[in-house]
Amino acid sequence: MALSKRMHSADRRAAIVRQAVRLFAERGFRGATTRELAAAVGVTEPVLYEHFRTKRQLYEAIIEAKSCEGWDRFATLAGSHLEAGDDRGFFEGLADLLLGFYESNPDYVRLLMFSALEGHEMGEMFYRRHREIFFGPVTDYIERRVRARAFRKVDALLAARAFTGMVAHVGLFSVLLPAIVPKMDRQDLIHGMVEIFLEGVTRQKKAPSKKRQR
Numbered sequence: 616m617a618l619s620k621r622m623h624s625a626d627r628r629a630a631i632v633r634q635a636v637r638l639f640a641e642r643g644f645r646g647a648t649t650r651e652l653a654a655a656v657g658v659t660e661p662v663l664y665e666h667f668r669t670k671r672q673l674y675e676a677i678i679e680a681k682s683c684e685g686w687d688r689f690a691t692l693a694g695s696h697l698e699a700g701d702d703r704g705f706f707e708g709l710a711d712l713l714l715g716f717y718e719s720n721p722d723y724v725r726l727l728m729f730s731a732l733e734g735h736e737m738g739e740m741f742y743r744r745h746r747e748i749f750f751g752p753v754t755d756y757i758e759r760r761v762r763a764r765a766f767r768k769v770d771a772l773l774a775a776r777a778f779t780g781m782v783a784h785v786g787l788f789s790v791l792l793p794a795i796v797p798k799m800d801r802q803d804l805i806h807g808m809v810e811i812f813l814e815g816v817t818r819q820k821k822a823p824s825k826k827r828q829r
Contacts (some may be wrong), residue, residue, distance in 0.1 A: 631656050632680050636671055640722040643729045644737070674737045678744050681723055689752070702817070703760045703809060708731065709753070710782045710805045717786030724790045753796050757816070766816045778812045 634655045638647045640717040649670075653663045689712055695706035717724055730738035748770065759769040766774075785804065788796045 624666070627656075627658070627662075629674070629680070631658075631663065631666055631673070632676050636677055636722050636726055638726040639729065644733055644735050671736070674740060677723075677726075678737070678741050681720065682744050682748055689749075700760075700763070700765065702765065702813060705756065706778065706809045706812060707805050709778075710808055711801075713779065713782045714786050714789075714801070714805070717783075717790055721790045724787065728791075751781070753779065769816055774816055778808075781808055781812070 635652055638652055638655055641647075642651075649660055649663060653660045667676065685715070689709070695764070696702070696708065727738065727741060729735065730741065753775040754771045757766060757769070757774050760766040761768055761771065785796075786810075
């Protein structure tokens with residue numbers, strides 16, 4: 616759909632980002648051209664370059680837009696559950712947020728697959744940004760729970776990657792192979808994954824020692 620000439624600059628920029636995600640997800644980075652992108656948005660290539668002088672700027676805008684989605688909710692989630700010491704609530708909320716991201720952004724997920732398969736720079740850019748705004752806070756949460764002796768001593772970053780990797784695996788295959796992946800109740804799935812993770816990191820309470828009877 617062609618963009619209105621009266622569309623504000625910020626709105627036009629956002630529309631370009633949306634169309635870029637769709638086009639790159641369909642054709643890959645090598646198969647999509649700026650001419651096709653401009654046509655999909657309904658502008659000329661010179662107008663496209665007014666907003667993004669280079670493709671790298673466009674890639675950065677895509678990552679920034681997607682990185683910010685749900686970030687406020689995640690920050691609130693982390694703070695409220697950390698204060699209450701509610702580990703189950705935190706990780707169940709985190710899993711729900713991650714699964715929701717995959718369900719709501721299938722084109723973006725496919726775009727990341729293209730970046731990996733084509734060895735594209737966007738893959739590295741995504742990882743750096745993802746680690747900065749996502750792995751950092753999750754790692755920090757786990758570190759705090761270790762210091763509070765609620766979790767046993769673990770590598771916090773590795774634990775964060777283990778949990779998010781488990782959830783991401785489910786989310787990824789639900790996008791790539793929806794007809795094949797077994798269907799499970801969402802809440803049962805989340806509860807099960809969190810249960811497995813917390814069993815691994817939570818400090819086990821020692822059973823009271825039994826005095827030897829004489």
